[in-house]
Amino acid sequence: MSEELESVKETKQEKGGFKLHHYIAVIGLFGPAIYLFGLRYYQGLLYEFGVDNSSFPIAAHEAYIYAYYATTHIIDALFIEGWAWLTSLSVLEVISIPLLSVGGLYIFAKRRDLPKPSFEGWFGQLLTKLWNYLHWENNKLTQALVLTGLGSYVVLSILYLLIVLGFAWLLIPYAAYSVGKSSAESRIDDYLDPEKGCAALEGKRWGPCKALLSSDGKVMYEGILILHSGNLISFFTREGAFVTTFPPGGVIRNKLSGKP
Structure with a gap:
């Protein structure tokens, strides 16, 4: 009996360790992605300043820091754009959007209480017979069409997912590169502005120079x-x-x- 219990425990431990390894492997995929994200931000920053990035190679931990900088810039930009869009709405739009959302969710939650459509007369009976005849439980052709359609949908979904992941792998580093360039461009424009130059912003102790x-x-x-x-x-x-x-x-x- 004790041997059986020990074998069950070992089996559970093996299964748990196997799942843990999977989680660790998935998490490990984010490391290179974050490194590439930070590296491209760094390269875009130096490119806009006119400096060759080969003169200043960076370590992996520095790339992670630049990835954090790039993420904060993107979040700030999204927040600013979202706030600008929100403030551009009228009072009626601001009130109607949440009301329509809540109303739609309420109707969706209460959909079972709504009266179900019923067909009566000879036309309704004809539709019922046609439905029963073409139902996949009674018709082999319908079963084949359903299976073919589902299989095609699964294959196309996997293909589309791979295409989206491929574009994401290209667009995310490009976005980081663009954010780095934009950050450097903003600093350069402020510095070259005769009214700003090396002057500190109002309320700030230190200038940019x-x-x-x-x-x-x-x-x-x-x-x-x-x-x-x-x-x-x-x-x-x-x-x-x-x-x-x-x-x-x-x-x-x-x-x-x-x-x-």
Whole structure:
């Protein structure tokens, strides 16, 4: 008896472990997708700034961080667009949409209480006989047509699903790349705007610009700090984009708002 119980426990454990492995495998598929998402965002960002991404290779954990940045940008854009659409609606539309939705759900929930249509007379009897004759439980041809239709539907559904997944695999990285470019383009436009430039936004303590100072305090570059990785540093200024080695004893300065 004890041996049988132990065998049952081992079988359950094996089944549970098998399911757990499946879940882990599915979750593991998201890792490369998130990495590619963050990498494409990073590449789009550097491309718009005019910097070759080969100068600043990134590790996997950095790509995950950039994927988080890209996701926040997309969520912000969706929220802004959704709020703009909501505020563009009239009061009547705002009230009618939830009322129609609730009313439709109520009718759907109470559909069994609605009177069922009934056919009477010779025409109704004819329809009933025709239905019984063509029903798949009584007609082999109908069974074959139903099975063929269901099989075709399943095959086409799988095909469409693969096509959608293929497009998603192409469009999602492209979306991340576009978001990276858009983020860099917005920063460049603000920087090149004569009224904005390096000035901090109202209520902000720090401006968007930084300066690279040499060991003797001389300003080497001043503008948007794109990246600083290892001994390389990249700036975007009004003259263009620059990638240079970090000077010995150099300092990155970030001025307070309103300071000369």
